[in-house]
Amino acid sequence: xxxxxxxxxxxxxxxxxxxxxxxxxxxxxxxxxxxxxxxxxxxxxxxxxxxxxxxxxxxxxxxxxxxxxxxxxxxxxxxxxxxxxxxxxxxxxxxxxxxxxxxxxxxxxxxxxxxxxxxxxxxxxxxxxxxxxxxxxxxxxxxxxxxxxxxxxxxxxxxxxxxxxxxxxxxxxxxxxxxxxxxxxxxxxxxxxxxxxxxxxxxxxxxxxxxxxxxxxx
Numbered sequence: 427x428x429x430x431x432x433x434x435x436x437x438x439x440x441x442x443x444x445x446x447x448x449x450x451x452x453x454x455x456x457x458x459x460x461x462x463x464x465x466x467x468x469x470x471x472x473x474x475x476x477x478x479x480x481x482x483x484x485x486x487x488x489x490x491x492x493x494x495x496x497x498x499x500x501x502x503x504x505x506x507x508x509x510x511x512x513x514x515x516x517x518x519x520x521x522x523x524x525x526x527x528x529x530x531x532x533x534x535x536x537x538x539x540x541x542x543x544x545x546x547x548x549x550x551x552x553x554x555x556x557x558x559x560x561x562x563x564x565x566x567x568x569x570x571x572x573x574x575x576x577x578x579x580x581x582x583x584x585x586x587x588x589x590x591x592x593x594x595x596x597x598x599x600x601x602x603x604x605x606x607x608x609x610x611x612x613x614x615x616x617x618x619x620x621x622x623x624x625x626x627x628x629x630x631x632x633x634x635x636x637x638x639x640x641x642x643x644x
Contacts, residue, residue, distance in 0.1 A: 443631060478505050480526055480537050487550045488539075495557045498523070520561050527554050573603060 482501045486492040492501075502519055529537040530547055538547070567575040577600045584593035 475506060476522060476525070479522060480529070483526055484537065484539070487546070487553075492553060495560050498557055520558055520565075523554055523558050523561070527551065527558070530554070574600065577603070 479502065482505060483492065483498070486497065486501060492498060499519070502522075526537065528534075530550055533542075533547070567578045570578070577596050581593045581596045581600075584590070584596060
């Protein structure tokens with residue numbers, strides 16, 4: 427015996443299910459966005475800083491006031507909002523200088539004025555190469571986050587003192603930290619997968635809702 431369902435009731439049931447799923451998806455997205463507000467703000471601040479830093483480096487080169495790492499570091503410290511510890515470790519400096527070097531070599535007109543000659547570019551490149559090499563030697567872990575940087579610095583100090591036991595403990599601590607970071611990344615990936623599944627289910631329900639509506643009236 428075939429069971430007949432009133433199209434009106436079917437539409438109501440599907441609409442309720444659809445509404446619940448969409449509401450759940452909205453809550454999930456809002457929670458994720460609330461966690462990412464600070465990250466997005468940090469990204470905007472970093473872009474502003476990088477643009478200003480690059481502009482000041484270019485002006486310094488044009489005025490011939492940059493000749494060593496201290497000149498770059500003074501500019502970096504003057505316009506950054508980093509803590510004194512981060513400045514002392516030159517956090518991110520080599521990374522920014524490499525990005526500037528790429529812009530210089532590619533003659534990116536957003537960073538390098540079109541009036542800059544090839545001779546000037548080569549001269550600036552030589553200075554940057556020397557500064558980046560010096561910074562990498564003096565601060566080999568400067569571009570790492572504070573926790574990883576401090577652990578690796580402790581490892582080096584321990585090895586220089588011949589304290590292999592303490593160095594081993596620090597490496598184990600680094601291993602635990604890496605596992606923790608990897609766990610956070612996996613959880614973020616799972617959240618993205620869940621959102622995609624909710625979106626897919628919502629799409630299928632929308633299509634089903636439309637088909638039932640069509641069959642009810644035609």
